[in-house]
Amino acid sequence: MSWPSYEPLTEYDIYLFRQGCHYRIYRKMGAHLALRDGSLGTSFRVWAPNARYVSVIGNFNGWNPKKNPLERRSDESGIWEGFLPGVDKGALYKYYIEPERGGAPLEKADPFAFFAEKPPCSASVVWDLHYDWHDHEWMEKRSQRNALDAPWSIYEVHLGSWRRVPEEGYRWLTYRELAPLLAEYVTRLGYTHVEFLPIMEHPYYPSWGYQVTGYYAPTARYGTPQDFMYLIDYLHQHGIGVILDWVPSHFATDGHGLGLFDGTHLYEHADPRQGYHPDWGSYIFNYGRNEVRAFLISNACFWFEQYHVDALRIDAVASMLYLDYSRKPGEWIPNIYGGNENLEAIAFLRTLNEEVYRSFPHVQMIAEESTAYPMVSRPTYLGGLGFGMKWNMGWMHDTLWYFSLDPIYRKYHQHCLTFSAWYAFHENFILPLSHDEVVHGKGSLLSKMPGTPQEKFANLRALLGYMYFFPGHKLLFMGGEFGQWGEWNQDHSLEWHLLEYVPHQELLRWVCELNRLYRTERALHEENFHPRGFAWIDFSDWQQSIISFLRRSRDGKELILVVLNLTPVPRFHYLVGAPAGGYWKEIANSDASYFGGSGLGNLGGVEAGLLAWAGQPFSLCLTLPPLSLVAFKKELSHPQ
Structure with missing residues (x-):
């Protein structure tokens, strides 16, 4: 150079x-x-x-x-x-x-x-950022790949524990070692993007990267900045987008970090009621200080400009929006109007999003925001915060709670599945089954499921199917795709040995198929953020824990009808309303023997009957396998 x-x-x-x-x-x-x-x-x-x-x-x-x-x-x-x-x-x-x-x-x-x-x-x-990029094709076309109406199926990864090297004391892989392995795996499974838990430098490894000291430095644990660029470059060359977790909500208190930087509270508020997070033992940025805002917004632009990332997922936005977040009365200071909104943080987020989209129009900003704060993913000129997408934490909590119930009790809680449809289009939602749900005693996704081992796998297949067919983009944390039994532990590799066993192989096949359908079926992604892409068929059969809904493409020509039977009892000759006559091809069945199920199904599809049902002009007479999702696509002509 x-x-x-x-x-x-x-x-x-x-x-x-x-x-x-x-x-x-x-x-x-x-x-x-x-x-x-x-x-x-x-x-x-x-x-x-x-x-x-x-x-x-x-x-x-x-x-x-x-x-x-x-x-x-x-x-x-x-x-x-x-x-x-x-x-x-x-x-x-x-x-x-x-x-x-x-x-x-x-x-x-x-x-x-x-x-x-x-x-x-x-x-x-002291370092430089010179790197010869080879992702020109991705960068030229990513306006389509990163568009809101494109399929986003996100594989969430913690780099230090995705895969390790047992022959060398279970050391973690470097950025360059990860590149071909991760690209091959993600491509084979059909994901469109990977999301890395924070890679910015952090002193305490068990913080997973959420206690940052070096906002402009990828962690040296896995290599140099150019090594990390190589990983992103490699993923881009294989058609995979890259999302970084970013933490402008709080920062580490370590002595060499930003806290008390020149002997005063320079980056953080001086009053602990504004400048210290009791939950995380970390400092809160002073968003009202001009130089701090410049530091943070420059940092966001830095990752887009220098590292070619496709999106930032902003952590803990709720803690930024509210002055009383996780605080008792007397532990927080109201704003100038006496309210609990952090006006300086709100202004910062709006300015941040405006600058990012102005300078990098083909990327996305994603909010992890856990409250009902309005218009998080709406433009600032309409009064929104200006994010492109938002994690749907309500869907995640309700859905996981429902699926953890013994099926005998599910009929009393069907609203946990149906309620999120009423607000599904208030924001541009991502449906997250993230790292936060498989740690701290919560158990892995598979271990949360009730019943025998076979029923656990069936429940998990139904859960993942429900996520992929429900409106919203998708995110799954590593290990969930093959049914890891143990909780995620940042100090260990995923339980890759489980893929020696047939049930885990079959679950992985199901995830591959879900990703394929999600990418190729326009009805499953074009209108994820608009109500015209979704309609209930029937959500009232709570006695049998059955729900059915419709997904539509933007032009309305492609229709997919989805039915879930969430009890271990198969249902035969079950009538479901259909909006059109003709042949409906069965495009997905989580109970297929290929995916580890009992093999019940509908012999490839059904012809719609003339009997009107559930407010629809036609009906389908279906076999509903136990603990399953089945989906049917309206064929334009009957197969020969």
């Missing part, structure tokens, strides 16, 4: 940064390799307005705080800067900061560092 010329921090940069609207500030702040006055070295810039002395310490100066002091700019930006000749790529460094108001000196990692030491070490690393 050729060394870039030294770029000064201009008055305009300072103006934008102080206004909170410099959305590429990472290009100037932090450590940058540069050529200046004929010398090769590194420029350093750090924001520490309440420091009286700042220097760079590192392995190039013996970590001596007096050797390489930075100069405070003469403006009021609070930025310290300097150029150190001879400091090359790979050098370890921190900022040595003496607070203006006294107190012990601080040694801080660079908030804008592109790379960091492998934990538990905590120094920043």
